[in-house]
Amino acid sequence: MPNIPGMTGPARIEILKATRNILGLLKELASSDASFRAAAAKTLGDYREASVVEPVAALLQDGEKTVRDAAAAALGNIGAPALQALTAVMSSGNDEARSAAADALGRIGAPALEQLLACLKDASADVRVMSALWLGKIRDPRAVEPLIAAFKDENRDVRVEVVKALGELRDARALELLTGALKDSDDGISRAATKALVRIDPAKAGATLINALKNTKSEALQEMIAGKLGDTGDPGAVQPLLDLLEDENSRKVRENAARSLVKLYRSNALGQTEKQLILDQQETIVSVYGAEFTI
Numbered sequence: 001m002p003n004i005p006g007m008t009g010p011a012r013i014e015i016l017k018a019t020r021n022i023l024g025l026l027k028e029l030a031s032s033d034a035s036f037r038a039a040a041a042k043t044l045g046d047y048r049e050a051s052v053v054e055p056v057a058a059l060l061q062d063g064e065k066t067v068r069d070a071a072a073a074a075l076g077n078i079g080a081p082a083l084q085a086l087t088a089v090m091s092s093g094n095d096e097a098r099s100a101a102a103d104a105l106g107r108i109g110a111p112a113l114e115q116l117l118a119c120l121k122d123a124s125a126d127v128r129v130m131s132a133l134w135l136g137k138i139r140d141p142r143a144v145e146p147l148i149a150a151f152k153d154e155n156r157d158v159r160v161e162v163v164k165a166l167g168e169l170r171d172a173r174a175l176e177l178l179t180g181a182l183k184d185s186d187d188g189i190s191r192a193a194t195k196a197l198v199r200i201d202p203a204k205a206g207a208t209l210i211n212a213l214k215n216t217k218s219e220a221l222q223e224m225i226a227g228k229l230g231d232t233g234d235p236g237a238v239q240p241l242l243d244l245l246e247d248e249n250s251r252k253v254r255e256n257a258a259r260s261l262v263k264l265y266r267s268n269a270l271g272q273t274e275k276q277l278i279l280d281q282q283e284t285i286v287s288v289y290g291a292e293f294t295i
Helices: 009-018 022-028 034-047 050-061 065-078 080-092 095-108 110-119 125-138 141-150 156-169 172-181 187-200 202-215 219-231 235-243 251-266 272-280 282-289
Strands: none
Touching (some): 009 034, 022 034, 034 065, 050 095, 065 095, 080 110, 095 110, 095 125, 110 125, 125 141, 125 156, 156 187, 172 187, 187 202, 187 219, 202 235, 235 272
């Protein structure tokens, strides 16, 4: 392309895009400006042509995260034709490159399942986190057992993402692990387990969460359980939630309890006895959560 006076990099990229000038875009991948490299990679990814995989994959080694992210998104758009190049990066790239490659694999989805499962055992915690995140989004039941095994990971962030992924997969095989995770000393893990249990089986989660509420001293976990019990439809949650309205509890715990009580009352899950218990505390519930939440 001729060097037109006054033409900025973004304008040059737009012209290359409009004219589908793949050769010109490939040249921009070597630009000294990271924003141009990223823009060129994104555009090439939109074309979804296998011929650009190798040069775009090379940007997974780029020193700028924005460029690596753009390359990962582009390769994800290209899809299955990028698998071989991504597998090569997973075998030889540095930690940042492998993390970006794992992101691209996740964007490809089910065709990359085998590679993503292998990423759960990568030496880099960032790669393992990325793998768990995408396995949850893809929701392939073949990932359940490997994710359960990955909960033994020494890295806390990996374990949190594993718990979240198991919740997304909504498979009963994870219930035992998630029930145990409610007792984890790390609030991030126990809170994620609370959400996951409700996602998998709201009806069964009620009794499990009520028991955990009785036995925890963690305000963060109390807050999460108080907010999620309203989604279980469990009549047995009414009295424990009413107990949380006491002034000795934090404002957030009380607010979440009030929200769940209103949600339970408005559901079809409660008998008249439970509804009356809530009505008897209506003034307290309204004072905690506001008049707009009047039952």
